[in-house]
Amino acid sequence: EAGVAQSPRYKIIEKRQSVAFWCNPISGHATLYWYQQILGQGPKLLIQFQNNGVVDDSQLPKDRFSAERLKGVDSTLKIQPAKLEDSAVYLCASRIADTQYFGPGTRLTVL
Amino acid sequence: AQRVTQPEKLLSVFKGAPVELKCNYSYSGSPELFWYVQYSRQRLQLLLRHISRESIKGFTADLNKGETSFHLKKPFAQEEDSAMYYCALGVRFGDGNNRKLIWGLGTSLAVNP
Numbered sequence: 001e002a003g004v005a006q007s008p009r010y011k012i013i014e015k016r017q018s019v020a021f022w023c024n025p026i027s028g029h030a031t032l033y034w035y036q037q038i039l040g041q042g043p044k045l046l047i048q049f050q051n052n053g054v055v056d057d058s059q060l061p062k063d064r065f066s067a068e069r070l071k072g073v074d075s076t077l078k079i080q081p082a083k084l085e086d087s088a089v090y091l092c093a094s095r096i097a098d099t100q101y102f103g104p105g106t107r108l109t110v111l
Numbered sequence: 112a113q114r115v116t117q118p119e120k121l122l123s124v125f126k127g128a129p130v131e132l133k134c135n136y137s138y139s140g141s142p143e144l145f146w147y148v149q150y151s152r153q154r155l156q157l158l159l160r161h162i163s164r165e166s167i168k169g170f171t172a173d174l175n176k177g178e179t180s181f182h183l184k185k186p187f188a189q190e191e192d193s194a195m196y197y198c199a200l201g202v203r204f205g206d207g208n209n210r211k212l213i214w215g216l217g218t219s220l221a222v223n224p
Binding site for chain 2: 003004031033040041042043044045048050055056091093095098099100101102103104105
């Protein structure tokens with residue numbers, strides 16, 4: 001089966017610019033997660049969707065980050081405006097039963 | 112507090128030596144523990160889960176509720192085991208049907224020839 005797809009794979013922007021990431025989960029997976037992984041750290045959950053509804057966004061910096069999953073399938077994560085400390089790998093995962101399946105990630109560099 | 116601690120950032124062993132990656136957790140509920148692995152240039156993927164009590168690629172992990180630990184072990188390390196290993200704690204929230212993972216910082220395992 002096809003895995004979780006993410007694009008772009010790499011993105012370089014300047015601070016205060018905007019950026020958007022896209023994720024297509026595994027077909028049929030209702031739960032979708034966005035994580036931020038800073039170099040040398042474990043993944044940090046930003047937001048969790050169940051179908052098209054948000055079930056946990058407690059760690060999402062809502063003043064600059066937003067995410068949506070309008071049709072309960074694909075999802076986008078946006079940062080506006082970006083800060084230097086947003087440089088990280090952004091991971092998307094979808095879940096079936098108790099296993100999360102990860103995409104390849106988007107490496108964001110903010111200059 | 113819900114927390115996962117992996118005390119070693121880097122673990123270096125020789126091929127054929129035993130390896131143990133430590134993981135301790137803090138959680139007031141019934142824990143679900145996982146080990147995820149990320150090989151170089153590959154995606155993060157599930158290695159094993161405590162509930163399955165299985166051995167994957169020669170690795171095993173036993174949940175010790177008394178010591179709140181879930182250490183990952185392999186009796187004879189191989190070079191292809193070199194990777195980043197993350198311990199994760201599954202927690203339920205909301206009405207109990209929602210699940211998320213609390214992650215450790217990871218341990219980088221280097222198996223030298």
